[in-house]
Amino acid sequence: MQKLLKVIDRGLFAAIAVLLMAMVANVAWQVFSRHVLDDPPTWTEEIARYVFTWQIFLGAALAFGRGTHIVVDIVLSIAGPRARRILGILSYLACLAILFPLVKLGIAMVGLTSNTYAAASGLNIGVVYAALPVGAAIGAVYVVLNLAILLRGGEVQQAEASTMID
Secondary structure, eight states, X not given: OHHHHHHHHHHHHHHHHHHHHHHHHHHHHHHHHHHTSSOOOSHHHHHHHHHHHHHHHHHHHHHHHHTOSOOOOHHHXXXXXXXXXXXXXXXXXXXXXXXXXXXXXXXXXXXXXXXXXXXXXXXXXXXXXTHHHHHHHHHHHHHHHHHHHHHTTOOOOOOOGGGSOO
Protein backbone atom coordinates (compact mmCIF):
# COMPACT_ATOMS: atom_id res chain seq x y z
CA MET A 1 0.00 0.00 0.00
CA GLN A 2 2.90 2.33 0.72
CA LYS A 3 4.20 1.74 -2.82
CA LEU A 4 0.84 2.75 -4.29
CA LEU A 5 0.87 5.92 -2.20
CA LYS A 6 4.37 6.76 -3.47
CA VAL A 7 3.37 6.19 -7.10
CA ILE A 8 0.31 8.43 -6.78
CA ASP A 9 2.38 10.97 -4.85
CA ARG A 10 5.10 11.23 -7.48
CA GLY A 11 2.64 11.32 -10.39
CA LEU A 12 0.63 14.07 -8.76
CA PHE A 13 3.76 16.02 -7.89
CA ALA A 14 4.91 15.75 -11.52
CA ALA A 15 1.52 16.94 -12.80
CA ILE A 16 1.64 19.96 -10.50
CA ALA A 17 5.20 20.73 -11.64
CA VAL A 18 4.14 20.58 -15.30
CA LEU A 19 1.21 22.91 -14.56
CA LEU A 20 3.58 25.30 -12.82
CA MET A 21 5.88 25.34 -15.85
CA ALA A 22 2.90 25.97 -18.13
CA MET A 23 1.75 28.83 -15.94
CA VAL A 24 5.20 30.41 -15.84
CA ALA A 25 5.50 30.18 -19.63
CA ASN A 26 1.99 31.60 -20.06
CA VAL A 27 2.58 34.56 -17.73
CA ALA A 28 6.04 35.18 -19.22
CA TRP A 29 4.47 35.36 -22.68
CA GLN A 30 1.86 37.81 -21.40
CA VAL A 31 4.48 40.07 -19.81
CA PHE A 32 6.70 39.90 -22.90
CA SER A 33 3.87 40.66 -25.29
CA ARG A 34 2.57 43.48 -23.12
CA HIS A 35 5.87 45.28 -22.55
CA VAL A 36 7.86 44.40 -25.68
CA LEU A 37 5.25 43.85 -28.37
CA ASP A 38 2.74 46.30 -26.90
CA ASP A 39 -0.04 43.85 -27.77
CA PRO A 40 -0.93 41.49 -24.89
CA PRO A 41 -3.14 38.55 -25.80
CA THR A 42 -6.44 38.38 -23.90
CA TRP A 43 -6.36 34.62 -23.40
CA THR A 44 -3.24 34.49 -21.20
CA GLU A 45 -4.93 35.87 -18.08
CA GLU A 46 -7.76 33.35 -18.40
CA ILE A 47 -5.41 30.42 -18.91
CA ALA A 48 -3.29 31.49 -15.91
CA ARG A 49 -6.39 31.47 -13.70
CA TYR A 50 -7.52 28.07 -14.96
CA VAL A 51 -4.10 26.46 -14.58
CA PHE A 52 -3.84 27.93 -11.08
CA THR A 53 -7.24 26.43 -10.22
CA TRP A 54 -5.97 22.98 -11.21
CA GLN A 55 -2.78 23.51 -9.21
CA ILE A 56 -4.79 24.39 -6.11
CA PHE A 57 -7.01 21.32 -6.21
CA LEU A 58 -4.23 18.90 -7.13
CA GLY A 59 -2.02 20.48 -4.45
CA ALA A 60 -4.77 20.01 -1.86
CA ALA A 61 -4.99 16.33 -2.83
CA LEU A 62 -1.23 16.02 -2.50
CA ALA A 63 -1.42 17.62 0.94
CA PHE A 64 -3.92 14.93 1.98
CA GLY A 65 -1.48 12.27 0.86
CA ARG A 66 1.52 13.75 2.60
CA GLY A 67 -0.32 14.79 5.76
CA THR A 68 0.71 18.41 5.26
CA HIS A 69 -2.64 20.15 5.67
CA ILE A 70 -2.80 22.61 8.53
CA VAL A 71 -3.47 20.69 11.71
CA VAL A 72 -3.67 21.42 15.41
CA ASP A 73 -1.49 18.61 16.67
CA ILE A 74 -1.28 19.53 20.34
CA VAL A 75 -3.89 16.88 21.18
CA LEU A 76 -2.01 14.23 19.17
CA SER A 77 1.28 15.11 20.84
CA ILE A 78 -0.10 14.59 24.36
CA ALA A 79 -2.34 11.62 23.54
CA GLY A 80 -1.26 8.05 23.95
CA PRO A 81 -0.90 5.64 21.01
CA ARG A 82 -4.45 4.29 21.30
CA ALA A 83 -6.02 7.77 21.50
CA ARG A 84 -3.86 8.93 18.56
CA ARG A 85 -5.13 5.99 16.54
CA ILE A 86 -8.78 6.74 17.39
CA LEU A 87 -8.33 10.44 16.63
CA GLY A 88 -6.64 9.56 13.34
CA ILE A 89 -9.51 7.29 12.33
CA LEU A 90 -12.07 9.96 13.23
CA SER A 91 -10.07 12.57 11.34
CA TYR A 92 -9.88 10.45 8.19
CA LEU A 93 -13.61 9.67 8.38
CA ALA A 94 -14.40 13.38 8.74
CA CYS A 95 -12.25 14.10 5.66
CA LEU A 96 -14.13 11.47 3.68
CA ALA A 97 -17.45 12.95 4.82
CA ILE A 98 -16.37 16.18 3.12
CA LEU A 99 -14.53 14.78 0.11
CA PHE A 100 -17.24 12.42 -1.15
CA PRO A 101 -19.88 15.18 -1.46
CA LEU A 102 -17.27 17.40 -3.13
CA VAL A 103 -16.71 14.71 -5.76
CA LYS A 104 -20.44 14.27 -6.31
CA LEU A 105 -21.25 17.99 -6.44
CA GLY A 106 -18.15 18.69 -8.52
CA ILE A 107 -19.27 16.18 -11.13
CA ALA A 108 -22.66 17.90 -11.20
CA MET A 109 -20.95 21.28 -11.73
CA VAL A 110 -18.91 19.85 -14.60
CA GLY A 111 -22.15 18.63 -16.17
CA LEU A 112 -23.77 22.04 -15.78
CA THR A 113 -20.82 23.93 -17.26
CA SER A 114 -19.66 21.50 -19.95
CA ASN A 115 -21.52 23.40 -22.68
CA THR A 116 -20.03 26.78 -21.69
CA TYR A 117 -16.86 28.19 -23.20
CA ALA A 118 -14.49 30.86 -21.93
CA ALA A 119 -14.72 34.16 -23.75
CA ALA A 120 -11.04 34.81 -24.49
CA SER A 121 -9.48 31.35 -24.73
CA GLY A 122 -12.44 29.32 -25.97
CA LEU A 123 -11.66 26.64 -23.36
CA ASN A 124 -14.54 24.50 -22.16
CA ILE A 125 -15.44 25.69 -18.65
CA GLY A 126 -16.29 22.10 -17.68
CA VAL A 127 -12.57 21.35 -17.92
CA VAL A 128 -11.88 24.09 -15.38
CA TYR A 129 -14.60 22.90 -13.00
CA ALA A 130 -13.32 19.32 -13.32
CA ALA A 131 -10.45 20.32 -11.02
CA LEU A 132 -12.81 20.07 -8.04
CA PRO A 133 -14.02 16.47 -8.43
CA VAL A 134 -10.61 15.26 -9.66
CA GLY A 135 -8.75 16.85 -6.74
CA ALA A 136 -11.35 15.68 -4.22
CA ALA A 137 -11.33 12.13 -5.65
CA ILE A 138 -7.54 11.90 -5.49
CA GLY A 139 -7.64 13.30 -1.96
CA ALA A 140 -10.25 10.66 -1.04
CA VAL A 141 -8.04 7.90 -2.46
CA TYR A 142 -5.16 9.15 -0.31
CA VAL A 143 -7.39 9.31 2.77
CA VAL A 144 -8.78 5.80 2.19
CA LEU A 145 -5.27 4.37 1.72
CA ASN A 146 -3.96 6.17 4.82
CA LEU A 147 -7.02 5.00 6.78
CA ALA A 148 -6.35 1.41 5.69
CA ILE A 149 -2.74 1.73 6.85
CA LEU A 150 -3.91 3.10 10.19
CA LEU A 151 -6.51 0.33 10.63
CA ARG A 152 -3.82 -2.29 9.94
CA GLY A 153 -1.78 -0.97 12.86
CA GLY A 154 0.26 1.74 11.15
CA GLU A 155 0.87 5.23 12.48
CA VAL A 156 -1.15 8.41 11.93
CA GLN A 157 0.25 10.22 8.88
CA GLN A 158 2.11 13.34 10.06
CA ALA A 159 4.51 15.17 7.79
CA GLU A 160 7.67 16.91 8.79
CA ALA A 161 9.27 19.79 6.96
CA SER A 162 11.83 17.49 5.38
CA THR A 163 9.14 15.38 3.67
CA MET A 164 7.80 18.19 1.50
CA ILE A 165 9.99 17.17 -1.46
CA ASP A 166 11.49 13.74 -1.77
